[in-house]
Amino acid sequence: MKLDFSVAVHSILYLDAESPRKITSAELAKSLQLNPVMIRNILSVLHKQGYISGSVGKKGGYLLERDLADMNVGDLYDLTIPPILSYAKFTTGTSKGLTPNSDDPTDISGNIGETLNDLFTLADKDYRKFYHRFTMTDLKADMLNHGHFETLVN
Amino acid sequence: MKLDFSVAVHSILYLDAESPRKITSAELAKSLQLNPVMIRNILSVLHKQGYISGSVGKKGGYLLERDLADMNVGDLYDLTIPPILSYAKFTTGTSKGLTPNSDDPTDISGNIGETLNDLFTLADKDYRKFYHRFTMTDLKADMLNHGHFETLVN
Incomplete structure (x- = not known):
């Protein structure tokens, strides 16, 4: 479902913005306005693929393991x-x-x-293929400056 | 819904194959294995856009108004x-x-x-844009020879 992609992308941008602070799925759930269980399922996929690291317990939480520029949007879509x-x-x-x-x-x-x-x-x-034309840096840039994607495409 | 596109494409190919015989929505429903009402809704769109002509009554039915080569698959998708x-x-x-x-x-x-x-x-x-690369002639060709699309794309 397309929503899973949105969850992955939103989570990554949030971890990036708060880096190097560890982020819990509860905090992410608040930002995404979604159920923490759903978010944890997607984070587990990102974890397995080395996008993020995660630890449980009192001081647990997730951290980004790669630069946004090294994350292809199409890879995340696939x-x-x-x-x-x-x-x-x-x-x-x-x-x-x-x-x-x-x-x-x-x-x-x-x-x-x-x-x-x-x-x-x-x-x-x-x-x-369309999604593979972008990295997460592009996505962040569009968020800071809506319309950026449009200029990349045209 | 994607199914609406499939109904349009299937109906056009059927009218083409049976041309110049007039085809009722009941006969199309049998070939499409779908409810005649749903089919009539799509046919009415095709009729308005000049793809087919239709008449009601005893000897009524639908006829194709254009050549398959003049029907762009992307136009039908849109x-x-x-x-x-x-x-x-x-x-x-x-x-x-x-x-x-x-x-x-x-x-x-x-x-x-x-x-x-x-x-x-x-x-x-x-x-x-992808769908706009084909005409209904290509679609018919693939049906007669599965794999044809693949050769057009690659």
């Missing part, structure tokens, strides 16, 4: 939003299991599902 | 899937009405929503 493996819900015609005629290429109902699935998959791949 | 105007559901931090600090650019919670909204909007714009 990490938090897995590609949709099947677009079955968004295609028409008979499902694969029910198509005796999918071997007949002129049978639209039996073949359009695969074509649309391929089109959507290629479009999603292309979509992700 | 027609059936309006851009998301607000990504509020997918962003974190305080909503606009609740942010006395959104004037302070260092307030992450008050500013990240706008930045993420801008990023997603630009990404969606870019995403649509």
Whole structure:
């Protein structure tokens, strides 16, 4: 879900702004206005991938482990939003299991599902490339100066 | 919804395959395996934009009004899937009405929503460009020969 990406990005910017102070998930939850459990799930992914370090206990909390310039926005997008493996819900015609005629290429109902699935998959791949054009430094810059992204793109 | 696009594309290919026979929405519903009402809503959009003509009554039905080569897949995508105007559901931090600090650019919670909204909007714009690279002739070709899209893209 797109929200997972937003949580990751917001958390990273918050840790960056408060660095080198250790930040708890409770404090992040307040800034993100979201449930701490949800945030911890995303932080655990960021932790595993070496974006942040974390410790528990009284003086525990999270710290950033990389510079914003070394964090690609597309990498974070791919990490938090897995590609949709099947677009079955968004295609028409008979499902694969029910198509005796999918071997007949002129049978639209039996073949359009695969074509649309391929089109959507290629479009999603292309979509992700857009996010890979930016680092977290760009995202921070846009936050300090709204409209910055637009100038980068055009 | 992506499904609306699939309905439009499937209907057009079906009318093309059966041309010049007039096709009723009931017949299309059978091929699409969807409710005729939903299909009629999309057909009405295609009709207004001059993609198809339609007549009611005993000998009524729909006919294609343009060649597949003159139908851009991106135009059909834009027609059936309006851009998301607000990504509020997918962003974190305080909503606009609740942010006395959104004037302070260092307030992450008050500013990240706008930045993420801008990023997603630009990404969606870019995403649509992908579909504009194809015509309905390409879509038909992929259906007759799965993998065709992949060769066009790479």
